[in-house]
Amino acid sequence: MFLLVCWTGLTGWATYVASQRFDYWRIKANSHLLRIKLDYYASQMKRSREMLDDMKELDNQLRALLNLGSREAIVQSEDTPLEGAGGPTALDAMELQRVLDGRATDLTLQDISRQMNLLRSEVERRMASFQDLTSKIEEQRHLFRSTPNTWPTNGYVTSHFGFRASPFTGDRDWHRGVDIAGPPGAPVRATADGVVTLAGWAGGYGKIVVIEHDFGYSTRYGHNRQILVKRGDKVKRGQIISLIGSTGNATGPHCHYEIWQYGRVVDPRRFLAKKI
Numbered sequence: 361m362f363l364l365v366c367w368t369g370l371t372g373w374a375t376y377v378a379s380q381r382f383d384y385w386r387i388k389a390n391s392h393l394l395r396i397k398l399d400y401y402a403s404q405m406k407r408s409r410e411m412l413d414d415m416k417e418l419d420n421q422l423r424a425l426l427n428l429g430s431r432e433a434i435v436q437s438e439d440t441p442l443e444g445a446g447g448p449t450a451l452d453a454m455e456l457q458r459v460l461d462g463r464a465t466d467l468t469l470q471d472i473s474r475q476m477n478l479l480r481s482e483v484e485r486r487m488a489s490f491q492d493l494t495s496k497i498e499e500q501r502h503l504f505r506s507t508p509n510t511w512p513t514n515g516y517v518t519s520h521f522g523f524r525a526s527p528f529t530g531d532r533d534w535h536r537g538v539d540i541a542g543p544p545g546a547p548v549r550a551t552a553d554g555v556v557t558l559a560g561w562a563g564g565y566g567k568i569v570v571i572e573h574d575f576g577y578s579t580r581y582g583h584n585r586q587i588l589v590k591r592g593d594k595v596k597r598g599q600i601i602s603l604i605g606s607t608g609n610a611t612g613p614h615c616h617y618e619i620w621q622y623g624r625v626v627d628p629r630r631f632l633a634k635k636i
Contacts, residue, residue: 412479415486422493505597506574508551509631512581513604513615515542521627536625537580537618538632544613546604548581550595551617551631559587565616566608569601576623582616583608 519539523532550571557578558570565582569589572578585605595601606613619628 409479412482412486419486419489419493503575505553506577507631508573508577508579508619508628510549510551510597511540511632512551512579512617513540513542513546513548515540515546515604515614517541518614521629537582537616538628539614539616541612541614542604544585544604544606546613547600548584548602548604548615550597550599550601551579552577552597554579554595556589556591556593556595556601559590559593562608564609566610567602567605568608571595571601576621578620580616580618580620582618583610583614585613 517538518541519535521535521538524535525532548569552571552573554571554573554577556569557572558568560567562568562582565580567582567584567587569581569584569587570578571581581602583605584602584607586603587601588603589595589601604613604615610616617628619626619631
């Protein structure tokens with residue numbers, strides 16, 4: 361009985377010691393695995409922060425370019441340094457202190473959770489910023505497409521905007537557009553995106569096309585031989601809308617071209633930047 365009691369006690373003690381050692385090695389293995397995971401998440405966090413820093417820089421550069429206002433200013437700004445702003449966060453200071461203390465990889469789950477929350481918030485802010493930039497770019501693109509700044513047809517100007525001698529009476533009269541001479545049947549193109557509000561006969565204009573654009577613009581194309589669009593059609597910049605003719609009060613084949621802005625006629629030469 362004594363030996364049985366001793367054997368039983370020894371076996372129980374050995375079992376207890378073995379279980380303790382097993383728990384120790386299991387905890388150590390789990391701790392090592394957790395450290396590997398933490399190191400991996402820390403490296404991924406660092407890469408994410410670097411990518412986010414690149415996004416910040418791109419965001420600032422895009423905003424700086426958009427603030428220049430015009431394509432010419434953007435093109436000429438390549439030698440102009442872009443202003444920078446910003447600074448390290450409190451978390452950045454903590455990470456720097458870890459590096460100085462030789463504990464660069466000493467991260468905890470709380471640290472990673474805090475960094476994840478900060479990154480998520482920053483990503484949300486940057487996404488909102490990019491959406492704002494996208495809206496501004498779309499607005500500028502829409503403004504560009506709606507502004508009549510190309511020639512309606514190839515040819516040469518025979519009569520400018522303003523006072524002139526009437527080709528019919530010789531008296532001084534006011535010319536509301538420019539006359540661009542060209543061969544009969546040459547294409548006439550819309551100078552901006554818009555909607556056709558008139559496509560037909562209009563007295564001295566002959567066969568005319570009138571297009572309404574956004575931002576208060578309207579264009580008129582007179583003396584056509586043939587009209588290729590109808591009222592209500594949506595047209596794009598550069599789309600052929602008619603053919604040059606000499607209908608109405610015209611001494612020869614040409615396109616009478618007018619630009620109106622907010623109900624007032626303006627000099628088309630301000631917009632005739634380039635030929636199509």
